[in-house]
Amino acid sequence: MIQALISGLLLGGVYGLFSMGFSLAFGVMRIINFAHGAMVMIAMYLVFYAYTLLGIDPLWMVLLAPVAIAALGSVVYVGVYRRFVGRTTLQQLLAAIALGLVLQSLAELAFSPETRALRNSWGSHYILVGGVFLSYAQAIAFAVAVICVALVELVLRFTRWGQAIRAVADDAEAAEIVGQNAQAINLGAFGLATGLAGVAGTVLVTYYPFNPVVGFSLMPIALIATVLGGLGSVGGAFLGGIICGIVQQMTSALWAPALQDLPLYGLLLVFLAFRPYGLFGRRAAH
Amino acid sequence: MTALLEVRGLSVSYGGLRALKDVSFSVAPGECFVLLGANGAGKTSLLRCIGGLVRPVAGAISGNGLSLLGLRPSAIAHRGIAHVPEGRRVFPHLSVFENLSVSWLRRPGGPTLPDAVERIYGMFPRLAERRHQLAGTLSGGEQQALAIGRGLMNSPSLLMLDEPSLGLAPVITRQVFSQLNSIRESGIALLLVEQNASSLDLATRGLVLANGSVALAGSRDNLRDSAFVRRAYLGL
Numbered sequence: 001m002i003q004a005l006i007s008g009l010l011l012g013g014v015y016g017l018f019s020m021g022f023s024l025a026f027g028v029m030r031i032i033n034f035a036h037g038a039m040v041m042i043a044m045y046l047v048f049y050a051y052t053l054l055g056i057d058p059l060w061m062v063l064l065a066p067v068a069i070a071a072l073g074s075v076v077y078v079g080v081y082r083r084f085v086g087r088t089t090l091q092q093l094l095a096a097i098a099l100g101l102v103l104q105s106l107a108e109l110a111f112s113p114e115t116r117a118l119r120n121s122w123g124s125h126y127i128l129v130g131g132v133f134l135s136y137a138q139a140i141a142f143a144v145a146v147i148c149v150a151l152v153e154l155v156l157r158f159t160r161w162g163q164a165i166r167a168v169a170d171d172a173e174a175a176e177i178v179g180q181n182a183q184a185i186n187l188g189a190f191g192l193a194t195g196l197a198g199v200a201g202t203v204l205v206t207y208y209p210f211n212p213v214v215g216f217s218l219m220p221i222a223l224i225a226t227v228l229g230g231l232g233s234v235g236g237a238f239l240g241g242i243i244c245g246i247v248q249q250m251t252s253a254l255w256a257p258a259l260q261d262l263p264l265y266g267l268l269l270v271f272l273a274f275r276p277y278g279l280f281g282r283r284a285a286h
Numbered sequence: 287m288t289a290l291l292e293v294r295g296l297s298v299s300y301g302g303l304r305a306l307k308d309v310s311f312s313v314a315p316g317e318c319f320v321l322l323g324a325n326g327a328g329k330t331s332l333l334r335c336i337g338g339l340v341r342p343v344a345g346a347i348s349g350n351g352l353s354l355l356g357l358r359p360s361a362i363a364h365r366g367i368a369h370v371p372e373g374r375r376v377f378p379h380l381s382v383f384e385n386l387s388v389s390w391l392r393r394p395g396g397p398t399l400p401d402a403v404e405r406i407y408g409m410f411p412r413l414a415e416r417r418h419q420l421a422g423t424l425s426g427g428e429q430q431a432l433a434i435g436r437g438l439m440n441s442p443s444l445l446m447l448d449e450p451s452l453g454l455a456p457v458i459t460r461q462v463f464s465q466l467n468s469i470r471e472s473g474i475a476l477l478l479v480e481q482n483a484s485s486l487d488l489a490t491r492g493l494v495l496a497n498g499s500v501a502l503a504g505s506r507d508n509l510r511d512s513a514f515v516r517r518a519y520l521g522l
C-alpha cells in the first residue's frame with residue numbers, strides 16, 4: 001500500500017515531466033502534439049544506444065538527449081506544425097497523429113519492433129528506506145523531474161523569454177504587435193516542450209522496458225495529466241502526472257495490474273464532463 | 287524631409303470585399319494625425335495594414351523612408367512604430383509589470399527596462415499601484431492605460447492608437463486624451479483613429495474615411511469647419 005503510493009509518486013513524477021511538455025505546446029500554440037510520446041520513445045533509443053554502443057552513462061544523457069530531441073522537435077515544428085498554427089483543431093490533431101505514426105514506423109524500421117530494456121550498472125539497484133523499497137533509477141528519475149519542473153516554472157515566470165512565451169499563449173497577435181516574433185517564440189517553446197520529452201525518455205529508459213510503440217502508449221497519460229492540471233498549465237500538468245502515477249500504481253496493487261489504467265480513463269471522462277478546466281480551475285496557459 | 291510614415295495608394299481586400307481603396311496620407315515627426323470614420327469605414331484595416339497584420343493588395347507604406355511592406359508586425363514595432371490595437375488586447379494572464387516588461391525592446395541609446403517601466407508608472411500612477419495584478423482584472427480605463435504604456439515601452443517615434451476611447455466613460459476618455467496630448471508634447475507623433483470627434487482637439491491634421499476611401503483631408507481647422515464633419519461627428 002505505502003509501497004504502491006511511493007512507486008506511484010516516483011513514476012508519476014516522470015509522467016508529469018513529459019505531460020508538462022505536452023501541455024506547454026498546447027498552451028502556447030494550441031497544438032495537440034500527439035507525436036510527443038514518439039519524442040520520448042526516440043530519446044529512449046538514443047540513450048539506449050549511447051549506453052550499449054558508446055558506454056555513455058544514462059545520467060550524462062540527461063544533458064545531451066534533451067538537446068538532441070529539442071533539435072528534432074524544432075525540425076518537426078518548422079517542417080510540419082508551423083503550417084498548422086491557427087488551422088482547425090481537427091486538421092492539426094490528425095497531422096500530429098500521422099506524424100507520431102510516421103516516427104513510430106521509422107523507429108520500427110530502424111530499431112525493430114522488439115521490446116528492450118536498458119541494463120546498466122545501477123538501474124536495478126534498490127534501497128530500503130523505512131520499510132519501503134526504493135528503486136534507485138526511479139528515485140533519480142523523480143529527482144530529475146522535480147528539478148526540471150522547478151526550472152521550467154522559474155523560466156516561464158521570471159525570464160523575459162518566459163514572459164514572451166506566456167504572452168504568445170495569451171494572445172499571439174498582440175505579442176507580435178509589441179515586438180515579439182511569435183514564430184520564433186513558438187519555435188523556442190516547442191523546442192523546450194520536446195526537450196522535456198527528451199529528459200523524460202532519458203530517465204524513463206533506466207527502468208522502463210521500451211519498444212517503438214511505447215510513445216503512443218504513454219499519450220493517454222499525457223492527455224489525462226493535462227486535463228487534470230488544467231489545459232495548458234505547465235505546473236498543473238506535472239501534478240496531474242503525479243496523480244496519474246499514484247492512481248495507476250494503487251489500482252495495480254489493490255485491484256489488478258491489468259486494470260491499472262481503467263480508473264485513469266474514468267477520471268478523464270469525469271473531468272472532461274464536469275471540470276474541463278482541471279483541478280486548479282485555471283482556464284488558460286500561464 | 288522624409289515623413290515618419292508615408293502611405294501611398296493603399297488598398298486592402300478581404301476576399302472579394304474591398305475595405306480600403308487608394309488611401310494616401312503622411313505623418314510628420316511630432317504631429318498628431320487623426321483618422322475619423324464611421325463603423326466599418328476601414329480605420330482598423332488601415333492601422334492593421336500599417337502594423338503588418340494585414341497585407342495590402344496595392345500601395346506602398348514607408349517609415350522614415352524605408353518600405354515597411356512584407357515586414358512582420360514585430361519587425362515594424364522594432365522600427366519605432368508602435369500599435370495600440372482595437373480592444374486594448376492586454377495579456378490577461380500576465381501582471382501589469384509583465385505586460386510592460388514583455389513589450390520592452392532593447393535599443394541602442396534607449397532606456398533600460400526599469401527606467402522605461404518607471405516612466406510608464408509615472409504617467410499612469412494607477413498602473414504602479416496595480417503592478418502585480420493580472421491585467422485581465424483591470425478596469426477598461428486601466429487596460430487602455432496599460433495598452434498605451436505597452437506601446438510606449440519601445441520608445442517609438444510614432445504611436446498608432448485604434449479607438450482608445452471605445453467603451454470608456456467620458457471622464458476617462460478626457461483623461462486618456464490629455465495623456466495622449468502630453469505624449470505628443472514629449473515628441474512622439476500620434477496616428478489616432480477615432481469616432482469621437484473631440485479627438486480633433488489633439489489633432490494637427492487628419493482625414494475622414496468613408497467606405498474605405500478618403501472623403502476629406504486637411505488641417506484640424508479645415509476638418510472642424512467642413513460641413514461633413516460638423517454633421518456626422520460634431521452633431522451640429
Ligand SMILES: Nc1ncnc2c1ncn2[C@@H]1O[C@H](COP(=O)(O)OP(=O)(O)OP(=O)(O)O)[C@@H](O)[C@H]1O
Pocket residue numbers: 300303305323324325326327328329330331332372481
Ligand atoms: N478580417 C476581416 N475579414 C473580412 N472582412 C473584414 C475583416 N475585417 C474587417 N472587415 C470588413 O472591412 C470593413 C472595414 O472594417 P474595419 O474594421 O477596418 O472598420 P473600422 O472603421 O475599424 O470600423 P469600427 O469603427 O467598427 O471599428 C468592414 O466592412 C468589415 O466588415
Ligand SMILES: [Mg+2]
Pocket residue numbers: 329330331372448449
Ligand atoms: Mg475599428
